[in-house]
Amino acid sequence: xxxxxxxxxxxxxxxxxxxxxxxxxxxxxxxxxxxxxxxxxxxxxxxxxxxxxxxxxxxxxxxxxxxxxxxxxxxxxxxxxxxxxxxxxxxxxxxxxxxxxxxxxxxxxxxxxxxxxxxxxxxxxxxxxxxxxxxxxxxxxxxxxxxxxxxxxxxxxxxxxxxxxxxxxxxxxxxxxxxxxxxxxxxxxxxxxxxxxxxxxxxxxxxxxxxxxxxxxxxxxxxxxxxxxxxxxxxxxxxxxxxxxxxxxxxxxxxxxxxxxxxxxxxxxx
Numbered sequence: 001x002x003x004x005x006x007x008x009x010x011x012x013x014x015x016x017x018x019x020x021x022x023x024x025x026x027x028x029x030x031x032x033x034x035x036x037x038x039x040x041x042x043x044x045x046x047x048x049x050x051x052x053x054x055x056x057x058x059x060x061x062x063x064x065x066x067x068x069x070x071x072x073x074x075x076x077x078x079x080x081x082x083x084x085x086x087x088x089x090x091x092x093x094x095x096x097x098x099x100x101x102x103x104x105x106x107x108x109x110x111x112x113x114x115x116x117x118x119x120x121x122x123x124x125x126x127x128x129x130x131x132x133x134x135x136x137x138x139x140x141x142x143x144x145x146x147x148x149x150x151x152x153x154x155x156x157x158x159x160x161x162x163x164x165x166x167x168x169x170x171x172x173x174x175x176x177x178x179x180x181x182x183x184x185x186x187x188x189x190x191x192x193x194x195x196x197x198x199x200x201x202x203x204x205x206x207x208x209x210x211x212x213x214x215x216x217x218x219x220x221x222x223x224x225x226x227x228x229x230x231x232x233x234x235x236x237x238x239x240x241x242x243x244x245x246x247x248x249x250x251x252x253x254x255x256x257x258x259x260x261x262x263x264x265x266x267x268x269x270x
Contacts, residue, residue, distance in 0.1 A: 004033055004043035014052045021052070027065055029055050029072065063087050100214035107218045116222040118207045121260070125201045128163075129155045130181035131193045137174045140166075147180035147193070148247070154194040158182035163241040165199065168234070177237070204239065204260035205232060212252040216259075223259055236262035 011018045024030040025042065030052055032042040044052075051072070058068045067087060074080045131147035148162060160183040170176030179197075187196035205227050209219040220238075227234065241258040249255070 004045055007032070007042045007044065010044040010049070010052070013046075014049055014056070016052055016056055020056070024052070024055055029065070029068060058084075061087065061091055104215050104218050107215050116207050116219065116226060118205055118223060118226045120263070121204050121206045123202055123204055123260070126199045127184055127187070128181035128197060128199055129158075129184050129188050129194055130165075130179045130197050131195075132177065132179040132197075133193075134175065135170070135178045137170055137176075140170070140178060143178065144180050150192050150194055151180065151182050154191045155182050155184060155188055159185050161241055161243050162245075162247070163239060165237050165239055167237045199239075202236065202260075202262040203264065205230075205263045206258060206260045208243070209257040209259060210253075211255055213255070213257065216257060219259060223261065227261060227263055231266045232263040233266050234261050235264045 005013070007018050007021055010016075011021055014021075021030070021042070021044075025032060030048065033045040033048065034043040035041070036043070055068060055072070058071065063071070067083065071080055071083050074083065129151055131150055133143065133147075135143045144164060151158075151162070162180070162182045165177075165179035165181065167176035167178065170178065181197075181199070184196065188194065190196075205223060207219060207223045207226070209216050224234075239260040239262075241260070243256040243258055245255050245257065246252075
């Protein structure tokens with residue numbers, strides 16, 4: 001059987017506690033090289049050290065037990081790498097959501113939040129080249145990036161910054177109509193999903209969100225409060241205009257997103 005290590009020696013070499021190693025054994029993740037039938041003592045081989053450390057790292061990343069087992073028994077390194085990459089992608093998505101939530105909370109819990117500058121603006125109908133679809137809320141960012149790639153290819157010289165039109169159901173129901181667009185001065189030939197269309201004129205309550213989009217939900221809340229305080233009601237899909245965004249600069253502090261809610265005054269209000 002060759003030289004074996006006591007569980008205490010193995011724990012010291014792997015920097016894992018004896019309790020953790022016992023738990024791995026009970027979960028069927030790491031079988032000792034030998035278990036003394038009379039005493040029940042566990043013994044490990046030196047070749048098991050990297051395996052124990054891999055298990056620990058995977059569990060540190062919250063990889064489910066079933067996935068850890070699958071990774072350990074998979075002999076094909078390509079398949080194994082794909083399994084790990086899939087989990088890391090889920091983990092990065094979770095981390096991004098956590099960062100966004102923390103940023104929003106920090107802004108919401110400021111002792112003296114700055115007031116949001118809001119203006120009522122009458123905007124005329126606008127000709128745009130657009131790509132539209134019904135999209136699930138978690139998929140909006142990826143969908144928008146694809147739509148803008150098509151618009152960039154179809155419209156070489158847009159007449160202003162890009163924008164998006166977002167149906168209220170996208171937020172209230174988790175799925176809704178989305179229109180990505182760039183302004184144009186004349187209709188463009190339809191290419192792929194790109195079509196010329198017209199944004200209708202509207203009265204908008206307009207505010208500018210500055211910085212990363214992680215906290216844009218807070219700006220939406222502040223704009224909503226302003227709308228309610230001024231006895232207005234939302235009358236259609238929200239409009240976002242990306243005055244300065246990731247397409248212009250990687251420095252998030254410079255991003256400026258204009259949010260415009262079509263509104264109307266509530267009947268009987270002063």
